[in-house]
Amino acid sequence: MAQAHHLDRIDRILLWDVTVIGGGIAGLCAAIAARRGGAAVRLLEAAPRALRGGNARHGRNFRLTHETPLDYVPDRYTADELRAELRSVTGDDTDRALTELLIERAHSITGWLVAHGVHLQLPGTGVMPYSRRTAFPLGGGKAMINALYATADRLGIAISYDSEARSLLRSEGGGWTVSVRSAGADDQIRTRSVVVCAGGAGADPAWLRENFGSAAEGWMVRGTPYADGRLLDLLIAAGGCPIGDAATCHAVPVDARGPQFDGGIVTRITSIPLGLVVDRCGARIDVAGAGVLPTHYAKWGPRIAACPGQIAYLVLDARSLARAAPSALAPITAPTISELAVALQLDPAALQASIDHFNAAPANAAHAIAVPPFAAYPMRPGLTFVHFGIKVDATMRVVRADGSRHDDLFAAGMIMAANVLRRGYLAGLGITLSAVFGQIAGEEAARHVRG
Template sequence: MLSSTGKRLSEDDLLNHDVLVIGGGNAALCAALSAREQGASVLLLESAPRKWRGGNSSHTRNLRCMHREPTDVLSDAYLEEEFFEDVWRVTGGQTNEELARHVIRASETCTDWMKGYGVRFQPSLGGTLHLGRTNAFFLGGGKALVNTYYQAAERMGVTIVYEADAEQLVFDGSRFDHALVNINGSLRKISARAVVVASGGFESNQAWLEEAWGEVSRNFLIRGTRFNQGKVLRSLIDNGAKVIGDPTQGHAVAIDARAPKYDGGIVTRVDCVSLGIVVNREGKRFYDEGEDFWPKRYAIWGRLIAKQPGQIGYSITDAKAQGRFMPSVFPAEKADTLEELAVKLDLPVATLLETVETFNAAVQPGTFDHSVLDDCRTQGITPEKTHWAQRIDQPPFYGYPLRTGITFTYLGGEVDKKARLSMADGSQAENVFLAGEVMAGNILGQGYVAGFGMTIGTVFGRIAGEEAARHAAN
């Protein structure tokens, strides 16, 4: 059995550690680095092969940061109250305010801490994503981020084992005793003084998705890693962890229906929804496409699509929208007439034409400006389009088929500000700490705002690693 550096590992290499970190993405890596900062010996188990390491984090681009003034990577200022209001709005108030504000305040130090490990950032982002003031973008994206963290972890002496699938956690009351881990087909018993669980949600487990959603989930696509099977989450629940979150809630966006089942990543997202209309397979609109800026509303569209017949939708735009959004990796269907586009998308021609005609007639005069909540709206139709409404009348016409793309689920374990796991009997787990998707449901009861998952993972990863190391030392 080899470590990440090629060193052959003995049984002692697997057993004699202060902190065991289960997971291989952003939160796990932040925990491992933070624990090493405190002098703890750390073993990190990544269930994926080395080439697929990093979990969902490898598909990310940015994290959302509070800041009081312009920085080298963020413009203007983004203060606590505005940040929290954004979180409150998208979650509909389903958030633990104390934990949310704790993350928001701690996010102010994230970019400097990350830079200390070699992470590099792009200059402040412009354009219609409206993120240059709020979100810091990693140079090279999430893959570069996790690669940088892995290199730092190796330099600092973290023992990393790939294809190490934690099957079960064994507790002694509310104390973690050991994990049963499948490594190279052999089940190993691995103990540590403290454990950080940062193994993600259950979004790649089709049986669990069906348990939550029913058969409609068979039409869902998984934007991220295929390795988030939820085994450790299930084991936490079996050991009496206090559960938080709704299993049907998660980060679910509208992605290109032609994307692969797993690991399509961010390039499969369709960002032109606010610039046109979205119809279901019957050719009918079903929601306000211009409700709010895309980074605050894109994550509702996965659930909306999931509720439509066949769990599919279609984004329809015309020539006026071209060049105003980041295109999907797949080219749009293109046609000179709406009739031709309907045929290409297998939509009922007469219904689509009626939908577009009704929409066009309802568009009111206004000044189009995609950088603000403009006054271009409809009147007299249901659903209304409240911003960026323009007639769809300038050929060529374009269409993207849409499916529900699950990024991560919100069901998890309840934690406190020190990332300690709460037990269902009201006690705190003695030596169990959570970070990342497996505890994000404490803060994200529903909805999503761009970059916040990485913020939660970074902040709670650092907290969990530090607290686990402190427990191990004592």
């Protein structure tokens, strides 16, 4: 079990070599790599222990390259394939050097995670689908996170939960002073270097409103509420150069009845190809080019975000509901379309007209909506991440607006993902990117303090 360290006991005495801010997958990989590089490492996690680990808690799988079948992934998935797929989503608008670094390390990151305690599911032994591009942590993302925390603890990394870094100031004579709020009290940590792994900037409603307008008030945030962008602001205030577009994001349809934050993957609505989607006026809405592929969920998030009230409804009949994946929240059901409309507070005539139109030529894999009972899911856009962050170089050092770089300030994970992903996404890339760049940041920070 990882021990929580109280700030006052150790931090008033010590000058840490490396302080890692954020205990998600990037922060854990950075902390472990720095410790293995010989550094005395402090890890600050804003969330309480039960919610530690950021969004990798919700993760299912992560991408890796391999030339031959491995124990935990069948067939092959080459670096050239990953390069081509990445290019198909990012185009030329990406940092080539960092992209190549990611592709190169996507080969070895799995071995590194396994060597640090992560167990992976063997293909064909569980309930996970065939995938040659991705590996599945055994027990899910939460088990992976727990394993890495156990390793961090065993290596002697000093971990604090409920410990939010609130400011970052240059210390006199070099290094940094990090102000931390922990258990309602403020304290300070002195450190030779800082690795910021505090996640992207999507979980602050005020920030979302500022960048996406008032429509963002109707959104839900699929991940941790603790990744609120404060550290990104602090890095920019420290001269760091922002990168990407603060007004573009990855979003998928989620159940509107789920929690505002941290609903994870279980509130995602995946059965859209089986039915009809209407807006709150009962009018049918569609997305050009969205079919049955899982990657097409991401086309629906922005479409729902553009609907009046940022809400839409998936309507199914008994047959399509029987084919749909089970959902965390049971659908709203009714014996007739007009009763369903009343339950959803939609205009019954408008809904019936949309269904009649749909039934004339059902789209995708759908049936006509004809067999009672009828069912519906209310859906909102669920934000996964924003394509905005801080610029870094190939050592994960934060780059200033004038092109110079901080020697002793590093950033890794979603906070710098926009260096590679300024648009689009590939399934399973978030964890790989965060683990790979976290590991590099930790190695480089340890190298820096060793001189």
